[in-house]
Amino acid sequence: DTVxxxxxxxxxxxxxxxxxxxxxxxxxxxxxxxYQQKPGQQPTLLIYLASNLESGVPARFSGSGSGTDxxxxxxxxxxDDTATYYCQQSWNDPLTFGSGTKLExx
Amino acid sequence: EVQLxxxxxxxxxxxxSLKLSCAASGFTFSNYGMAWVRQTPTKGLEWVASISTGGGxxxxxxxxxxxxxxxxxxxxxxQYLQMxxxxxEDTATYYCARHPYNNWDYFDYWGQGVMVTVSS
Numbered sequence: 001d002t003v004x005x006x007x008x009x010x011x012x013x014x015x016x017x018x019x020x021x022x023x024x025x026x027x028x029x030x031x032x033x034x035y036q037q038k039p040g041q042q043p044t045l046l047i048y049l050a051s052n053l054e055s056g057v058p059a060r061f062s063g064s065g066s067g068t069d070x071x072x073x074x075x076x077x078x079x080d081d082t083a084t085y086y087c088q089q090s091w092n093d094p095l096t097f098g099s100g101t102k103l104e105x106x
Numbered sequence: 107e108v109q110l111x112x113x114x115x116x117x118x119x120x121x122x123s124l125k126l127s128c129a130a131s132g133f134t135f136s137n138y139g140m141a142w143v144r145q146t147p148t149k150g151l152e153w154v155a156s157i158s159t160g161g162g163x164x165x166x167x168x169x170x171x172x173x174x175x176x177x178x179x180x181x182x183x184x185q186y187l188q189m190x191x192x193x194x195e196d197t198a199t200y201y202c203a204r205h206p207y208n209n210w211d212y213f214d215y216w217g218q219g220v221m222v223t224v225s226s
Contacts (some may be wrong), residue, residue: 031211033211033212035213041218042201042216042217042218042219043151043201043213043216044216045212045213045214045215048206048211048212048214049211054214086150086151088151088212090210090211090212094153094167094168095153095211095212096153097150097151097152097153098150099150100150100151
């Protein structure tokens with residue numbers, strides 16, 4: 001299975017720019033997607049196909065990358081962005097998720 | 107508004123069966139592929155199974171093949187996950203999720219989840 005590696009946690013202050021990384025164990029082209037999961041809630045889609053913003057998601061969120069290295073950027077960060085962020089690939093079967101990056105807003 | 111509401115979770119003994127349901131509303135259910143994704147504190151998020159719009163094509167992760175069956179009833183706007191021969195490692199929160207229109211790559215809507223605990 002394709003393993004997606006994410007940093008466990010980050011802490012930033014409101015108004016700052018934060019980048020959350022996801023590294024794939026093999027190339028996934030641009031078939032990478034990002035989700036936000038707030039405590040006690042289900043995941044919600046933020047970015048699909050590496051860089052496409054899902055409808056209704058604030059433009060503060062953006063995605064980039066291809067191959068094995070991907071980034072989710074939030075600029076500027078707001079207090080409401082406290083959540084765990086997951087990447088997910090769909091190039092290889094089975095679909096797999098990263099272990100998540102927990103974002104704390106100071 | 108798209109809504110996915112899971113039901114049927116609970117506590118079950120190892121080796122027994124459980125059937126989850128997911129009632130969909132707010133969209134034309136028969137036009138979308140559907141899926142089940144589970145989450146545990148230790149393994150994180152895991153895709154479990156997907157089903158095509160008409161139900162003719164189904165896909166499973168290896169660890170549930172032969173034990174789980176995904177199905178759907180488009181007349182009832184509902185999908186199901188029949189889970190047989192349950193193991194302790196199947197303990198998780200199970201989410202019903204929708205694939206985007208004509209796309210199997212990701213999930214654009216998720217239900218609130220239902221807890222399944224496999225324990226004696």
